[in-house]
Amino acid sequence: MATSPRSVDTISLCSTVSSCPDRNGFYGGFQRTEKPKEPLSKAQIIAREKKWLYMIDNWSLYMSKNYKKIRDRCRKGIPKSVRPRAWFYLSGAYLLKKKNPTVYKELLEQPGNPHVIEEIKKDKHRQFPFHEMFLDEDKVGQIELFNVLKAYSIYNPKVGFCQAQAPIAAFLLMHLPAEDAFWVFVSVCDVYLEDYFITGLEVLQNDAGILEGLLKKTCPPAYRHLQKHKVEPLLYMTDWFLCAMTRTLPWETLLRVWDCFLAEGIRVIFKVALVIIGASLNQHKVRKQCNGLCETLEVLRSPPEHVLEEDFIINNIQRLNLRVEDFQIEHTRQKNRRAKQKAMQEAAAATTAS
Known part of the structure; x- marks a missing residue:
């Protein structure tokens, strides 16, 4: 396997690199799967595939009349062979592509904003550097990643390019042809994570408050601990939400979470975050050891392995x-709180001006 000097340098930093990729294409990194989960029987897999293929062939009917069935089957996990097509439909990307059959090609033919293009070029090699698709600059993975990010920056110039988008685009390219990945990416950025990537991160700040409120309800001990040590949500949840968990979860867990995410939306990311926080800080002895902001952040940024396992996350x-x-x-509570803060700031500014 030929690799560029940059790839060799990057790979040499990881002590768990193998000469052979795992079944998902990873040579190393924390998302490499050494011991895959016990597979379903062949009969079970075929039965699930048939159910999904029938559902996709009758997608409009299921979405309008039996969405609960779609949701429940996503929660069970989408069969690997069907997942690309299922994601394409779940996200609504198939409708976007149908409505805009030539747009992706046309976007690729445009030069784009030079500053944005340069930023994309600087960032593309950092995405999943241990995956076979992205090892080299001249491999199809990095080329298609550049194309998808460039096309989106032209398609939605209001957003342009944000570094947090790159792992999402790369993740989608591992499952879908470039044009299909682009339209799923558009749906994720413009619908599922709407306004997350706009300068100022106002939506993310609002969601940080929502997460805090939900944590108070679901795990009061963890909530009180974070309050005591003044651990603001943005210090630990920014990467989780902006990257939709693509840089946080082990591979098999990530696939299952995205099955649910594309069916149920951002609430799934909230729930995963709540499970990680609650499971990491629920025990008194752990909270006692985390006697400050830095120690607490260390636990949240590197949760115990079992907390991130597929069955643990999905079940919880x-x-x-x-x-x-x-x-x-x-x-609503966060919206009202922010409106009140804004009104107070404007009143203070008016008083100062007078």
């Missing part, structure tokens, strides 16, 4: 006692 996000109304209540 489904067990969380949270209704859609709980999210709506917290959203």
